[in-house]
Amino acid sequence: MRAVIVKKECIGCGLCTDICPTVFKMSKKAYAEVYVDEVSQEDRNEAMEAKENCPASAIKLED
Template sequence: MQAMVDKDKCIGCGLCPTICTQVFGMGEDGKAEVMCEGLGEEVQDSAQEARDGCPVDAISIEA
């Protein structure tokens, strides 16, 4: 699985790295970014929680 952040939609609220620090971080542009290649089983649930909590639906997770 791979997480992606749509930088055009992201408002930089910081929720995703708060929920899933192993996958998401905040870039120098103040917007979220994915910090790893692929999602291991141990982080899939929290990454999906971050996706579901994103107020602007900027996060997608694909197989």
């Protein structure tokens, strides 16, 4: 599974980094970024939770 942040939709709230810090981080411009190529099996539930809770719906998960 891959995670993608749609940058034009991201509002930089940081919720995804709080929920799943092993996949998401905040950039220097205060927007979320994905910093792994592939979401590990261990991080899938947290990545899905981050997607579901993103207030801007800026997170996409692709198989």
